Amino acid sequence: MYKKLVALTSTLALSLACLTGCSSSTDNSSNDKQELDNVTIAEVTHSVFYAPQYAAITKGFFEDEGIKVDLINTQGADKTMAALISKEADIGLMGPEASIYVYNQGNEDYAVNFAQLTKRDGSFLVAREKMPNFDYSSLKGKEVLGGRKGGVPLMTLEYVLKQKGLTIGQDISNGNTNIRSDVQFGVMAGAFAGGEGDFTTAFEPTATAMEKEKTGYIVASIGKDSGEIPFTTYSTTKSYMKENKDLIQRFTNALYKGQIWVQKASNEEIAKAMQPFFEDISLEDLISVVDRYKSIDAWAQDPILKEESLNRLMDVMTEAKELDKKAPYKNIVNTDFANESIKTIK
Structure with a gap:
């Protein structure tokens, strides 16, 4: 499935729905004159399933960390990974299975997962x-x-x-x-x-x-x-992580702030925070789907991707006959950024 990823990157048309300028500056007037670091996220799909991410953007948590987020909707984990490898995107939001496939291919600059967003299948x-x-x-x-x-x-x-x-x-x-x-x-x-x-x-x-x-x-x-599996995580290439450790840390901080906020906010507050990204959906419907995802405990409470959780995913992949060998957790997961966010953000 992922054997032609590198070839795909040369022809991949990422002229898909690119959402820019959605960050809220309401509570961040101090950042008006601050030069923000642009980070492009390639989303596997555009869904309210990713509520903590959208809330982190509109509530200004990324701006607080000096980051301006641009989103690209790639419609598929294979295309998201292709965007990451081709450097069309800085960070990929997709299932960690993509990083497992690429690692097992022997790609030297493989993707490393550094933060978990959802902990269940959202379908x-x-x-x-x-x-x-x-x-x-x-x-x-x-x-x-x-x-x-x-x-x-x-x-x-x-x-x-x-x-x-x-x-x-x-x-x-x-x-x-x-x-x-x-x-x-x-x-x-x-x-x-x-x-x-x-x-x-x-x-x-x-x-x-x-x-x-x-x-x-x-x-x-x-x-x-x-049951719980690491369904959606953020990853970036080894090289990008090595060269941008401070940026990845600030990104993880912003995400964790969004995760904390979503846990405390009402369904209506979460729906309103997502509205700039889903203008064609009524507030009533957004509230309904937020309630649905809350009811199944879909969102991770913190960014840590645990080893036992990843192993369960690989068990599912093995049972589906889509995985010949498991990828080492220590190689494709880095929890340093998540642990630092939890230690410093209250």
Whole structure:
């Protein structure tokens, strides 16, 4: 999946939705004359799932640390990693599986994870009709749009279904559940609305939009049923980290401030903090999806990516037959910045 990453970087078109200038200066007038360091983050997708990040931007926590954030939505971990390796982005926000793949390829300037943002899968299982008494046995003999092969959302879905006693296979006539990986992540909702599959997975705000449009109905939380895994983390290349230690520390400080703020804020306050990034979504809907992610305890309380958590992810990857060997935690994870943030920020 990641063998052609370097080749991808030469042709990757990152003319995707670039969000700039969203940092709030309301409470940071002292920074008006300060020259900020620009940091480009390549997001694997643009979702309210990343609420602590958006809150950290609009509440001015990054500006407080002397950073101006630019966001690029790459629509896929492979493309996010390509942006990082090609230096189109300084920091990547994606699942740590991408850094595992790249490390195992033998890439010398591989990506190192330094801060965790989410601790569960943020996708929801969506059906064509309301199913208030949903049980996973309902997926027997059905077709599910699951996402990109090699991606954590697909692997986590398969992990949950196996835990629920379902058999995954293409022959649905025998009661198997066919998990399709041929539909790109960004168009899954549209494909489902167009009649493909019996179920699909979707992140927020897409899942709520589907319910409003009556093209699908949320029946289960994959993240709640799979348990905790390091679903989304920040990473950068070894070389960038070595050359920008102070910047990475300040970045982690800002993120941690956002994580602390989100834990204390109300659903409405969090929704309002994210509104500049989701202007096409009503405040009411934002509040609803914030509540949904809070209810499954989706966001990490601090930036530390723990070894046991990463090992669980690699177990899921191994079970999905997407990982031949585990990557050493000490090589692809650096917790120094996270530990320093926790020590100094109260």
